[in-house]
Amino acid sequence: MINVIGLGYIGLPTALMLAASGNDVLGTDINEAVIAALRRRELPFFETGLTELFAKARHKGIRFSLDLENAGIYIIAVPTPYDSQSKKVDMSFVIAAFEGIQNICPENAIVVIESTVSPGSIDRAIRPLLSKNIRLAHAPERIIPGNMLFELCNNARIIGADDSDTEYTLKELYSSFCTGEIIPTDIKTAEMTKVVENTYRDINIAFANELAKICHYGGMDVYEIIRMANKHPRVNILQPGPGVGGHCIAVDPWFLVGDYPGLANIVLAARKINDSMPEFVLERIREIMKLENIKDPRQVGLYGLTYKDNIDDTRQSPTLQLLACMREHLAPALKCYDPKIKERIVENQCFSLKDFLSGLDMIVIMTAHDEIIEQYRHLHDKIVLDTHNALPKGNNVYALTRSLTASCQK
Numbered sequence: 001m002i003n004v005i006g007l008g009y010i011g012l013p014t015a016l017m018l019a020a021s022g023n024d025v026l027g028t029d030i031n032e033a034v035i036a037a038l039r040r041r042e043l044p045f046f047e048t049g050l051t052e053l054f055a056k057a058r059h060k061g062i063r064f065s066l067d068l069e070n071a072g073i074y075i076i077a078v079p080t081p082y083d084s085q086s087k088k089v090d091m092s093f094v095i096a097a098f099e100g101i102q103n104i105c106p107e108n109a110i111v112v113i114e115s116t117v118s119p120g121s122i123d124r125a126i127r128p129l130l131s132k133n134i135r136l137a138h139a140p141e142r143i144i145p146g147n148m149l150f151e152l153c154n155n156a157r158i159i160g161a162d163d164s165d166t167e168y169t170l171k172e173l174y175s176s177f178c179t180g181e182i183i184p185t186d187i188k189t190a191e192m193t194k195v196v197e198n199t200y201r202d203i204n205i206a207f208a209n210e211l212a213k214i215c216h217y218g219g220m221d222v223y224e225i226i227r228m229a230n231k232h233p234r235v236n237i238l239q240p241g242p243g244v245g246g247h248c249i250a251v252d253p254w255f256l257v258g259d260y261p262g263l264a265n266i267v268l269a270a271r272k273i274n275d276s277m278p279e280f281v282l283e284r285i286r287e288i289m290k291l292e293n294i295k296d297p298r299q300v301g302l303y304g305l306t307y308k309d310n311i312d313d314t315r316q317s318p319t320l321q322l323l324a325c326m327r328e329h330l331a332p333a334l335k336c337y338d339p340k341i342k343e344r345i346v347e348n349q350c351f352s353l354k355d356f357l358s359g360l361d362m363i364v365i366m367t368a369h370d371e372i373i374e375q376y377r378h379l380h381d382k383i384v385l386d387t388h389n390a391l392p393k394g395n396n397v398y399a400l401t402r403s404l405t406a407s408c409q410k
Ligand code: SAJ
Pocket: 116, 141, 142, 143, 144, 145, 197, 198, 201, 205, 238, 239, 240, 241, 242, 243, 244, 245, 246, 247, 248, 249, 307, 308, 309
């Protein structure tokens, strides 16, 4: 039996996929509401294809419980935040899960940690806790919200373990649903590889964001420049935006900064650039309000609360960062709306596009959900700041950067 611990964005799809592929699976979580919802056959979040997978997993007998059970393999997929002071990984959720497992598991059980941790964390924080024979492993998750199920089945998988027997058992387990390459390695290398992947992306997004700022002040069209530069066979610049959100890219690079201060220099610079983007959007809003003679901030609304398009995850989202920044300046909360968020999470939140748009002169596209791209005609009488360059160009549409090219005069 496999006991998956932590039924969030990673643990739940993994548990369902394992069950749907014929494994005997128990999903556990400390959150009673999550377990109750799953037992009522309700999913706690949206992800493409998850409803169908849930039905399949239920049919194959997946169970959900608040309590751990005796199992041969445990998979831990709990959050690993960072300590805001030291920037080091906060292992407390992983440690709590591990201690719970150790109280109940048989000798020789395998405990796989899927949560992202900084290199050396398992040796430092988990190994010293061992009081019986448990085989530790690290199989970092690598799936992207919005395309999780496809990536769960197709991405290559890294498995860090101490011995070849554990490696073999886990290779068998993961290949029950994953057709991607399964690469065995040691635990610390697996830890570092995962952190490096997200740090690589953070640095590359930061480069695009820094170019956006340079082009803004230099009067150049960053999108056109990136488009043309990317025609070079060895250049592939990402897209600038209002900042980097989510529980991964905005978090994991800090682990390297926390553990290797003085060495992780590009990493730190990239974090700072990406974290500065919501403030840059705020400056851009002020600039456009002045140009368009919009006096009252209550006439400005933020479209999108999630950290990226077409998902319902708001963790560390640029919009929430921007609102926090406004609060620090004691500015009144702007009107907000997100079609994916049905519960109130911020002040002044609307629950329909119509309510949101009424009375506003300026809309800031913080998340480019399909809804607004499809219904963009409703914005014809508004001033729009499109931070993702997602909408068709028009005289009423400003880009994240001021541009002097013919396609976008503003
Ligand atoms: N973003 C930009 N410009 C871009 C691309 C992204 O500003 O060109 C922003 C997004 O709007 C978003 C943030 O970056 O706010 C992160 O989004 P993302 O789609 O790049 O990544 P995540 O955080 O959803 O998922 C990442 C993935 N890692 C990599 O691509 C290296 C995923 O594979 C990992 O499994 C996941 O982190 C994780 O859990 O670690």
